[in-house]
Amino acid sequence: MPELPEVETVRRSLKPHLMGAQISSVELYLPRLVKWPQPSIFIKRLKGKKIQDICRTGKYLRFLLDDNMELVIHLKMTGQLFYIDKRASSSFPYTRAVFHLRGGAALLFGDARTLGALYAVGPKEMHRIPGLSAMGPEPLSEMFTLSYFRKLLADRRGKIKSLLLNQRYIGGLGNIYADEALFAAKLHPERAAASLSSKETKRLFDAINTVIRAGIADGGTTVRNYRDGEGRSGSHQDKLQVYQRTGCRCPRCGATIRRIVVGGRGSHFCPQCQKNRVKHRKE
Numbered sequence: 001m002p003e004l005p006e007v008e009t010v011r012r013s014l015k016p017h018l019m020g021a022q023i024s025s026v027e028l029y030l031p032r033l034v035k036w037p038q039p040s041i042f043i044k045r046l047k048g049k050k051i052q053d054i055c056r057t058g059k060y061l062r063f064l065l066d067d068n069m070e071l072v073i074h075l076k077m078t079g080q081l082f083y084i085d086k087r088a089s090s091s092f093p094y095t096r097a098v099f100h101l102r103g104g105a106a107l108l109f110g111d112a113r114t115l116g117a118l119y120a121v122g123p124k125e126m127h128r129i130p131g132l133s134a135m136g137p138e139p140l141s142e143m144f145t146l147s148y149f150r151k152l153l154a155d156r157r158g159k160i161k162s163l164l165l166n167q168r169y170i171g172g173l174g175n176i177y178a179d180e181a182l183f184a185a186k187l188h189p190e191r192a193a194a195s196l197s198s199k200e201t202k203r204l205f206d207a208i209n210t211v212i213r214a215g216i217a218d219g220g221t222t223v224r225n226y227r228d229g230e231g232r233s234g235s236h237q238d239k240l241q242v243y244q245r246t247g248c249r250c251p252r253c254g255a256t257i258r259r260i261v262v263g264g265r266g267s268h269f270c271p272q273c274q275k276n277r278v279k280h281r282k283e
Ligand SMILES: [Zn+2]
Pocket: 250, 251, 252, 253, 254, 255, 270, 271, 272, 273, 274
């Protein structure tokens, strides 16, 4: 699933093409992907609107339009957005929606697994996107402070990996970057969140910000079908230390990387560097 760095890369690749562009018409090949409002109203709301800016909150892409209207898109597992200028063919596989732009260019939404979500919302309708209105602060943002992170972990008996993936606590973090951050911080994914020492908490906080920053710098991670808005792959997959490297050697100590399931999600870690134990002496 595209995570914060991938969605941010899509945003950056689309922005130069779409700023000021006017949506002339919308074609929906799979109307059920529109979650709000009804598809016919969705189309009406977007028609004729100009794109004033493109923002991102967590894994949601937000196209700010005239009249405070927003086109909000969640790519989920396999969603893709491509900018097509008028010279290019628009016959892409799995095309689910086409936003035609004045002058002949278009923004294509493709989605093989059809789990993506499209919304056209006004300023008073953000509650129609529960995942967005209830999202926690995202890494690298001003709201995501060490003291916020400390409070978040305190008294939580749940496993640290599951806590990191909960979008209500931290926005934008997903399986790839959670595994990489836990490896960088030398923490077992099944450690109880509240069992982390002060030092370990600081280490994990820094690791989260570092892996997200590195992911963005590399244009995201392409493990499945992720591409940016111009069809380019990311390159961060070449730098992954543990994610989907089951059976490979740990780049730090040489032990064999393992995969376990934590909270229903595959979790990759080094059993040597990331031992599941609490140090008795609080650091
Ligand atoms: Zn190791």
